[in-house]
Amino acid sequence: MVSRRVECSKQLAAIAAKLRVDVMEMVFRVQTGHLGGSLSAAEILTTLYYHQLNVDPNNPDWPDRDRFVLGKGHAAPALYVVLADLGFFPREELKSLRQINCMLQGHPDMRKTPGVEMSTGSLGHGLSAAIGMALAARLDGKHYHVWALLGDGELDEGQIWEAAAYASFSGLTNLTAIVDFNRVQLDGPTDCILCMDPVADKWRSFGWNVVEADGHCVDSLLKAYEEALAVTERTGKPSVILAHTVKGKGVSFMEGQAAWHGGVPNAQQYEQAMKELTQQLELRGDCGCSR
Amino acid sequence: MQPLTMREAYGQALVALGESNPDVVVLDADVSKSSRSTLFGERFPERFFNVGIAESNMMSVAAGLAASGKIPFVNSFSFLLTLRAGEQLRTGIAYPRLNVKVAGAYCGLSDSFDGPTHQDPMDLAVMRAMPNMTVISVSDSIQAKKVVAAAAAWPGPVYFRLNRNALPEVSTEDSPFEIGKAIWHRRGADVTLIATGIMVHRALEAARLLETDGLKAGVLEVHTIKPIDTEAVMSAARETGAIVTAEEHNIYGGLGGAVAELLVEHGPVPMERVGIRDTFAESGDYEALLAKYGLTSQAVVDAARKVMRRK
Ligand SMILES: Cc1ncc(C[n+]2csc(CCOP(=O)(O)OP(=O)(O)O)c2C)c(N)n1
Ligand SMILES: [Mg+2]
Numbered sequence: 001m002v003s004r005r006v007e008c009s010k011q012l013a014a015i016a017a018k019l020r021v022d023v024m025e026m027v028f029r030v031q032t033g034h035l036g037g038s039l040s041a042a043e044i045l046t047t048l049y050y051h052q053l054n055v056d057p058n059n060p061d062w063p064d065r066d067r068f069v070l071g072k073g074h075a076a077p078a079l080y081v082v083l084a085d086l087g088f089f090p091r092e093e094l095k096s097l098r099q100i101n102c103m104l105q106g107h108p109d110m111r112k113t114p115g116v117e118m119s120t121g122s123l124g125h126g127l128s129a130a131i132g133m134a135l136a137a138r139l140d141g142k143h144y145h146v147w148a149l150l151g152d153g154e155l156d157e158g159q160i161w162e163a164a165a166y167a168s169f170s171g172l173t174n175l176t177a178i179v180d181f182n183r184v185q186l187d188g189p190t191d192c193i194l195c196m197d198p199v200a201d202k203w204r205s206f207g208w209n210v211v212e213a214d215g216h217c218v219d220s221l222l223k224a225y226e227e228a229l230a231v232t233e234r235t236g237k238p239s240v241i242l243a244h245t246v247k248g249k250g251v252s253f254m255e256g257q258a259a260w261h262g263g264v265p266n267a268q269q270y271e272q273a274m275k276e277l278t279q280q281l282e283l284r285g286d287c288g289c290s291r
Numbered sequence: 292m293q294p295l296t297m298r299e300a301y302g303q304a305l306v307a308l309g310e311s312n313p314d315v316v317v318l319d320a321d322v323s324k325s326s327r328s329t330l331f332g333e334r335f336p337e338r339f340f341n342v343g344i345a346e347s348n349m350m351s352v353a354a355g356l357a358a359s360g361k362i363p364f365v366n367s368f369s370f371l372l373t374l375r376a377g378e379q380l381r382t383g384i385a386y387p388r389l390n391v392k393v394a395g396a397y398c399g400l401s402d403s404f405d406g407p408t409h410q411d412p413m414d415l416a417v418m419r420a421m422p423n424m425t426v427i428s429v430s431d432s433i434q435a436k437k438v439v440a441a442a443a444a445w446p447g448p449v450y451f452r453l454n455r456n457a458l459p460e461v462s463t464e465d466s467p468f469e470i471g472k473a474i475w476h477r478r479g480a481d482v483t484l485i486a487t488g489i490m491v492h493r494a495l496e497a498a499r500l501l502e503t504d505g506l507k508a509g510v511l512e513v514h515t516i517k518p519i520d521t522e523a524v525m526s527a528a529r530e531t532g533a534i535v536t537a538e539e540h541n542i543y544g545g546l547g548g549a550v551a552e553l554l555v556e557h558g559p560v561p562m563e564r565v566g567i568r569d570t571f572a573e574s575g576d577y578e579a580l581l582a583k584y585g586l587t588s589q590a591v592v593d594a595a596r597k598v599m600r601r602k
Binding site for chain 2: 100123154157193
């Protein structure tokens with residue numbers, strides 16, 4: 001069962017806008033955590049968790065649930081906001097992000113946090129772990145689907161390409177990868193550190209279908225999910241969605257800036273950021289459909 | 292004045308080294324702003340290679356540079372250098388004794404908020420088990436600068452671990468630093484506290500606490516975990532007949548392990564280990580984690596009392 005599958009794209013967009021506000025609040029409060037990559041993944045995570053994934057917050061270990069692996073584990077704040085909002089754990093926990101004796105670790109911990117499927121944070125593991133889950137589904141005759149969200153900097157890791165080769169070689173049709181394609185890594189723009197272009201061609205040559213999407217447009221993402229699943233079904237090859245995004249999306253002075261990969265705002269910057277994010281929330285507003 | 296963070300001191304030392312030695316090259320894997328190797332990159336862009344998020348590739352590239360006469364300093368978080376790129380380091384660098392310097396950033400629990408994925412309580416054990424590897428654990432920012440110079444001058448592979456944060460200083464610009472030579476901070480009569488890294492300062496505090504009870508504790512700083520200063524450790528054992536080791540590392544395989552091996556072989560005396568008790572830690576404030584995981588001066592005092600009872 002999907003906990004509350006949201007069909008209305010305006011509503012999904014509003015949820016993503018609210019997620020940004022929550023992430024900003026949460027990271028500012030504790031003055032630690034990765035904003036850039038959390039903000040860029042807002043629509044991706046929203047469309048997955050509120051529309052696409054078959055998960056049950058009341059039964060996080062339900063054997064038939066879809067699996068989601070956050071390869072770019074440093075976007076944990078965004079994942080935590082989603083999981084709390086869906087009811088995997090109390091929202092109160094968000095206040096103690098990264099604090100001693102608390103549930104929400106700096107990077108996702110599958111033993112401490114309900115809803116987290118894999119402990120990640122060291123880049124490059126996620127896609128391989130997702131392959132393992134997809135292989136297990138095949139062995140068990142289960143029909144769940146496995147999704148992995150990767151950073152575009154994360155694609156630098158050799159392990160990603162070991163995994164890419166193995167997934168297509170294994171003909172995995174129950175696995176979809178999404179790349180948060182924001183063109184920025186930790187030290188700077190991917191163009192200046194390690195440019196992996198042409199990324200789509202690389203995936204294709206590794207035996208994957210490639211679907212491109214606007215990673216901040218809910219409709220574009222929903223369409224991409226559908227298309228990815230359909231083309232995988234047709235071709236017997238896994239699909240990757242290149243979701244074109246902006247790192248730090250939603251906060252004018254953070255957008256596209258590597259400095260905000262792990263940077264944390266001071267009080268003045270926070271005020272400005274919250275002004276912009278709440279404005280966007282109001283704009284996206286209430287679409288009138290009931291959740 | 293607040294001391295420099297150890298990583299900032301390290302970055303500055305790299306720049307100084309680059310000025311005096313044109314063979315020095317620096318590699319990083321997309322964490323140069325964190326490791327502070329970026330300071331070298333800004334000063335010597337042509338000798339700085341940021342390979343992207345690809346630690347294994349970086350390590351083998353360093354091997355090639357070293358085989359061609361360069362002195363590479365390789366940078367990333369210590370767990371990635373010793374584990375993800377550990378096999379490249381073992382087979383490609385340690386085995387052929389290539390002149391590569393491995394700078395393990397964010398050692399121990401010092402990347403406290405990022406949590407167990409980024410913390411590293413096991414690098415010393417892994418590096419110590421690697422033949423040909425010289426292993427150093429740095430105690431303060433002043434020493435970090437000396438370690439950079441000494442590592443560059445030392446022939447062959449060197450691993451040194453660096454703390455992310457500013458630590459209380461336990462040395463001065465003038466204090467001597469020599470790879471393989473432990474530093475006596477004070478001689479003892481009742482017990483010797485053998486410490487490394489952040490625990491040197493805590494051991495000194497512990498010695499002062501013990502002194503108020505009339506107990507004379509020696510403090511020996513072992514910065515070079517391998518080759519360890521056998522002479523100094525054994526003279527500590529002879530002088531005080533009781534040893535406490537203290538390190539920001541698993542109690543297995545690090546300084547405590549090294550000292551225990553020496554004592555057992557050369558002259559056993561009672562010994563207690565202060566360290567992380569074979570567990571992953573968690574996210575949190577650095578000081579709070581150090582306290583929770585038993586890395587305080589009080590923990591050293593308690594261990595000292597316990598070991599003295601065993602004499
Ligand atoms: C193996 C590994 N190397 C380095 C790091 C440090 N690190 C954390 S995030 C990051 C940059 C990631 O960039 P990207 O994958 O593009 O993520 P995003 O832009 O979505 O934040 C780096 C280098 C890490 N966590 N794991
Ligand atoms: Mg990126």
